[in-house]
Amino acid sequence: MLVVEKNALSEEIESYVEKYGNDRSALLMILHEIQKKHRHISEFAQQEVARLLNIHPVEVYSVISFFAFLNSNPKGRNLVRICQTISCDMKGKKQVVQAIERELGIKIGETTKDNKFTVEYANCLGLCDMGPAMAINDQVYVNLTPEKAVELLSKVK
Amino acid sequence: MEDKKSLRAPVSQKPHVVPKPEHPEYLGGSITVEINEKKLTVPFGTTILEACKQAQIHIPTLCHHEDLCVAGVCRVCVVEVEGMRTLQASCAFPITAPIKIKTTTNAVRKARKHIIDLLISEHYGECYSCFRNNNCELQSLAKEYGVDHYNFGHVTQPRYEVDNSSYSVVRDMDKCVLCKRCVRTCIDLQEVGVLEAIDRGHNTHIGTFFDKPLAEVICINCGQCINRCPTGALRANDPRDEIWAAIDDPTKHVVIQTAPSPRAAIGEEFGQGAGKSFTGELNTALRRIGFDKVFDTNFTADLTIIEEGTELILRLYKALVKKEIVALPQFTSCSPGWVKYLEHFYPEYIDNLSSAKSPQQMFGALIKTFYAQKAGIDPANIVSVALMPCSAKKFECNRPEMNSSGYKDVDYGLTTRELAQMIKEAGIFLPEMPQSHFDDPFGEASGAGLIFGATGGVMEAALRSVIEFVTGKRVEDVYANADITPVRGFEGIRYAEIPITEVGPVPKLLQHLVPDWNWLKGATLKIAVCHGTANAKKVMEDIKAGGKFSECHFIEFMACPGGCLGGGGQPIPTNEEIRKKRAEAIYNEDKSLPVRKSHENRHVTELYDMFLTDGPCGHISHKLLHTHYVKRGKFIA
Numbered sequence: 009m010l011v012v013e014k015n016a017l018s019e020e021i022e023s024y025v026e027k028y029g030n031d032r033s034a035l036l037m038i039l040h041e042i043q044k045k046h047r048h049i050s051e052f053a054q055q056e057v058a059r060l061l062n063i064h065p066v067e068v069y070s071v072i073s074f075f076a077f078l079n080s081n082p083k084g085r086n087l088v089r090i091c092q093t094i095s096c097d098m099k100g101k102k103q104v105v106q107a108i109e110r111e112l113g114i115k116i117g118e119t120t121k122d123n124k125f126t127v128e129y130a131n132c133l134g135l136c137d138m139g140p141a142m143a144i145n146d147q148v149y150v151n152l153t154p155e156k157a158v159e160l161l162s163k164v165k
Numbered sequence: 166m167e168d169k170k171s172l173r174a175p176v177s178q179k180p181h182v183v184p185k186p187e188h189p190e191y192l193g194g195s196i197t198v199e200i201n202e203k204k205l206t207v208p209f210g211t212t213i214l215e216a217c218k219q220a221q222i223h224i225p226t227l228c229h230h231e232d233l234c235v236a237g238v239c240r241v242c243v244v245e246v247e248g249m250r251t252l253q254a255s256c257a258f259p260i261t262a263p264i265k266i267k268t269t270t271n272a273v274r275k276a277r278k279h280i281i282d283l284l285i286s287e288h289y290g291e292c293y294s295c296f297r298n299n300n301c302e303l304q305s306l307a308k309e310y311g312v313d314h315y316n317f318g319h320v321t322q323p324r325y326e327v328d329n330s331s332y333s334v335v336r337d338m339d340k341c342v343l344c345k346r347c348v349r350t351c352i353d354l355q356e357v358g359v360l361e362a363i364d365r366g367h368n369t370h371i372g373t374f375f376d377k378p379l380a381e382v383i384c385i386n387c388g389q390c391i392n393r394c395p396t397g398a399l400r401a402n403d404p405r406d407e408i409w410a411a412i413d414d415p416t417k418h419v420v421i422q423t424a425p426s427p428r429a430a431i432g433e434e435f436g437q438g439a440g441k442s443f444t445g446e447l448n449t450a451l452r453r454i455g456f457d458k459v460f461d462t463n464f465t466a467d468l469t470i471i472e473e474g475t476e477l478i479l480r481l482y483k484a485l486v487k488k489e490i491v492a493l494p495q496f497t498s499c500s501p502g503w504v505k506y507l508e509h510f511y512p513e514y515i516d517n518l519s520s521a522k523s524p525q526q527m528f529g530a531l532i533k534t535f536y537a538q539k540a541g542i543d544p545a546n547i548v549s550v551a552l553m554p555c556s557a558k559k560f561e562c563n564r565p566e567m568n569s570s571g572y573k574d575v576d577y578g579l580t581t582r583e584l585a586q587m588i589k590e591a592g593i594f595l596p597e598m599p600q601s602h603f604d605d606p607f608g609e610a611s612g613a614g615l616i617f618g619a620t621g622g623v624m625e626a627a628l629r630s631v632i633e634f635v636t637g638k639r640v641e642d643v644y645a646n647a648d649i650t651p652v653r654g655f656e657g658i659r660y661a662e663i664p665i666t667e668v669g670p671v672p673k674l675l676q677h678l679v680p681d682w683n684w685l686k687g688a689t690l691k692i693a694v695c696h697g698t699a700n701a702k703k704v705m706e707d708i709k710a711g712g713k714f715s716e717c718h719f720i721e722f723m724a725c726p727g728g729c730l731g732g733g734g735q736p737i738p739t740n741e742e743i744r745k746k747r748a749e750a751i752y753n754e755d756k757s758l759p760v761r762k763s764h765e766n767r768h769v770t771e772l773y774d775m776f777l778t779d780g781p782c783g784h785i786s787h788k789l790l791h792t793h794y795v796k797r798g799k800f801i802a
Contacts, residue, residue: 051375055801064358065801066374066382073363080375 388733445600502724580734637669
């Protein structure tokens with residue numbers, strides 16, 4: 009990481025701390041902001057957050073590792089989350105997953121080489137009556153079939 | 166109540182802790198509960214666990230530790246509370262109403278057995294190949310509750326790699342049962358913050374920042390986590406095999422120095438109870454194991470006092486008389502955990518650290534120079550072992566700058582636990598050994614060196630010498646029996662002021678450094694003592710803010726609670742009661758010694774006459790007995 013980039017990131021995090029306060033309870037809000045902008049929270053960013061909130065870096069890392077929507081390693085530009093819980097499973101999640109894997113040429117948990125997609129399992133999306141369900145970034149899609157899933161992916165930029 | 170801002174978890178997630186009333190005899194101050202149909206009156210807010218302890222009812226615990234905050238995560242201590250749907254964790258249930266508790270019902274017994282069974286199902290490893298065999302809390306719980314087969318299965322393959330990157334602490338997460346004692350030790354007790362729970366659900370494990378190896382994160386190697394781990398997941402890096410090999414090698418001359426704290430605690434490993442010293446017995450046992458010479462680290466503790474004391478006097482002289490800018494207060498540098506803590510967290514205060522090496526490293530340098538010369542042994546063939554109560558000493562002896570003899574000054578740091586194991590391997594029962602003395606040329610050490618083992622000890626030892634140096638009076642005339650009680654005790658931070666009302670002649674040892682003491686007349690020596698890095702942090706923050714500790718002249722810091730006697734290499738378990746008993750053993754031994762002041766140790770004065778000829782803080786002593794530190798900082802690369 010370049011020094012200029014580091015400084016810019018520090019400044020950005022400082023502005024979040026100014027906004028949400030330097031109490032440890034502000035941690036999640038700050039992490040969300042960083043995640044939103046950079047799609048991941050880097051090692052350096054985590055240490056900066058820890059420094060500014062006066063907590064230990066490992067505590068920040070612990071929180072990030074706990075939440076599925078926060079991640080410390082860079083992921084693809086688009087995040088595909090497929091519901092893995094039982095009702096989606098019974099409605100044919102497996103075929104959907106296989107079709108997506110074939111289409112993108114990656115396995116679940118991986119990122120495409122062009123950095124366009126990362127595919128993951130998610131625990132219950134709360135749409136058990138309309139399974140199989142999948143979320144692409146913030147948009148949820150239901151009643152999937154393998155064909156429909158592939159078509160949805162092709163529309164993503 | 167804690168300051169809300171400093172709480173590690175949101176209030177809603179913290180176990181409910183009710184402050185106890187100041188006057189339990191007042192109306193509402195006490196509550197009568199029924200435990201197993203027996204009535205008992207306890208102060209409002211007492212936990213069920215504490216109440217049961219009072220009623221002499223045994224409740225099994227695992228995640229609970231007296232030194233640490235309540236966690237309530239392991240659920241082994243569950244009991245039945247009448248009217249409540251589920252079983253309650255007794256360690257985290259404060260009594261605020263006249264409840265009825267049952268501790269022996271079928272539901273309780275069955276639940277506890279299942280909980281232990283479930284803990285074991287995730288616990289990889291075999292007991293007989295574990296260093297905690299026979300001293301493992303999980304093992305004894307399993308025995309207590311008759312868990313004799315794996316009802317819920319058992320992991321057959323290791324899930325994690327053993328992390329032995331650190332010189333001091335080895336982490337084997339396959340044996341971890343997620344009680345989070347190490348997390349609470351590291352974050353709350355020591356405020357270093359290396360370990361936390363990483364990931365979620367079934368994948369949860371205790372890890373470091375980005376799961377990096379321990380050597381790459383900011384670990385100060387204090388080993389307090391080892392002392393509190395209920396299983397074998399944490400242990401010290403064990404050099405026993407290398408030491409046995411050196412002993413068995415006839416070309417090697419193996420010498421060992423023994424620190425004051427291990428002798429006050431090693432008996433515990435042989436079932437002797439805390440608070441008994443085995444100095445003489447230990448010497449014999451060490452010789453029988455095959456060590457060629459047994460030296461007393463107290464000797465270099467005495468030397469440390471002379472060097473560090475002289476350094477303090479020089480700093481004060483420069484500040485008060487020459488009006489130079491010097492780093493004051495001076496910090497002690499005997500505790501390698503504390504030194505690394507300062508290097509990481511307060512690198513800007515590195516100049517305040519005394520440049521004097523710790524007693525272990527001073528001895529290492531002397532053994533491979535002075536002793537090698539005197540005994541006519543090639544230092545290349547000397548293997549120097551240090552018996553220490555400490556895991557950080559293993560790191561210290563591996564610091565690259567610790568080779569002023571031209572060789573690695575101390576080859577191996579050995580902890581009390583590991584030595585006890587060696588003694589057992591040699592078929593020796595320590596308490597039955599005849600007593601014997603230490604070997605010359607460092608045979609005699611003073612009580613001042615001995616009390617280095619307890620918190621406040623370094624300060625007391627230094628004061629015994631400094632008071633005599635400056636006032637020319639005997640310490641016994643100032644403090645009864647030369648027991649400087651203001652610096653003793655177990656409070657986290659102690660502060661004392663010592664007025665210097667009269668001055669005497671400058672002793673011979675220091676005559677080349679200061680002309681007279683008149684500049685100290687009427688001055689007040691301000692000192693402080695603190696133990697545990699959480700307390701050290703408080704003192705450092707106060708110094709940073711320009712508070713009362715910034716006006717101190719000399720501050721003793723020890724990384725471990727209780728000082729060395731509570732070190733990370735000491736026998737497991739540890740708690741305040743055990744530490745107090747160990748301190749008692751040390752102070753009692755100090756009382757029984759003929760020489761109790763460092764400067765009265767004739768071997769020390771001989772050493773200055775014969776070897777360190779240009780005196781304390783002179784050129785030779787600077788080369789051999791002093792060191793420098795590294796500004797490490799907090800950033801994890």
